[in-house]
Amino acid sequence: MRTPQTPAGRTGLDAILARPAEALVALDFDGTLADIVPDPEQARAHPGAVAALAALAPKVAAVAVITGRPADVAVRFAGVAGVEGLDHLVVLGHYGAERWDAVTGAVHAPEPHPGVAAVRAELPGVLGEYETWTEDKGHALAVHTRRAADPQAAFDALRGPLGELAARHGLIVEPGRLVLELRPPGMDKGVALTEYVREIGATSVLYAGDDLGDLAAYAAVEKLRVQDEDAVPGLLICSGAEVPELAARADLALSGPGEVVAYLRGLADRLA
Structure with a gap:
C-alpha cells in the first residue's frame, strides 16, 4: 500500500x-x-x-x-x-x-423535482445540432459531449445555455468530465x-x-x-x-x- x-x-x-x-x-x-x-x-x-x-x-x-x-x-x-x-x-x-x-x-x-420534466421537454431545442448524448437519470439529465467532433468545444459552448435552462426551472448544472448534469439543488x-x-x-x-x-x-x-x-x-x-x-x-x-x-x-x- x-x-x-x-x-x-x-x-x-x-x-x-x-x-x-x-x-x-x-x-x-x-x-x-x-x-x-x-x-x-x-x-x-x-x-x-x-x-x-x-x-x-x-x-x-x-x-x-x-x-x-x-x-x-x-x-x-x-x-x-x-x-x-x-x-x-x-x-x-x-x-x-x-x-x-x-x-x-x-x-x-423521493419524487422527481418538477423542473426535471420541464428541462427534459426543452432540452432538444437547446442542444440543437451539437453531437451530444443525453442520459436520462429520472431525477436528473446529463448531457455528454464525448461523442462530438470537438468534445471540449461542445462542452464549453453548451455550459452557458444549459445553465440558463436549468436556472429557469429551479435546477443547477453540475459539470464533469465532458458531461453537464442538470439536477435539483441540495x-x-x-x-x-x-x-x-x-x-x-x-x-x-x-x-x-x-x-x-x-x-x-x-x-x-x-x-x-x-x-x-x-x-x-x-x-x-x-x-x-x-x-x-x-x-x-x-x-x-x-x-x-x-x-x-x-x-x-x-x-x-x-x-x-
Whole structure:
C-alpha cells in the first residue's frame, strides 16, 4: 500500500487501520471503480473491483458507493447485488437522493423535482445540432459531449445555455468530465457522505473520487477532519489526474480504477 502524501491523509489511514470496525469506505463509481468509456451505458466495474470490495467490506463498518447515477443503475453496472461479503453495501444514487441497501435489495427515492420534466421537454431545442448524448437519470439529465467532433468545444459552448435552462426551472448544472448534469439543488456527495458518516457513527473515513462532482465529498471530509469535537480522520484518494482541482486536494493520487482496486485489495489484506 502506498503511503498518503499528506499528514492529514496519514492520520486518516492510521485511524482506519487502528479501528477498522468503525471506518467507512466510500467510493465514486465512474472513473473510480469503473473506467470512463465513450458510452456511459457500457460502463462496468473494473475487473477485480467487486472481489476487492467483498474482501474489504466485512472488515470495516460500511462500504458505500456514492454516485450521480440512479442507484439501481449503479448496482447493475457494478455487479454488486447478491455478492457474498457485500450484504450491507449501500449505494447512494443521484448524489444521495436515492438509496439502495443490499440487505433488502430495495431502492428508496423521493419524487422527481418538477423542473426535471420541464428541462427534459426543452432540452432538444437547446442542444440543437451539437453531437451530444443525453442520459436520462429520472431525477436528473446529463448531457455528454464525448461523442462530438470537438468534445471540449461542445462542452464549453453548451455550459452557458444549459445553465440558463436549468436556472429557469429551479435546477443547477453540475459539470464533469465532458458531461453537464442538470439536477435539483441540495443534492451533492458531500451531504450524502456526511449524513451517512453520522448515521453509522463512523470514526474514520476513506473517500475516493475522480471528477468535479467529488469536490463536495472532499470538502465534507476536510470539514469532518477539523471538527472541534468528535473529529473524524479521513483519507482522500484521487483516481486519475484529469481533474487538477481534485488531484491538488487529495492525500493520495492513484492512476485510475485499476490502481484504486489494487489499493482497496491491499487495504483488505492489511486488515486481515
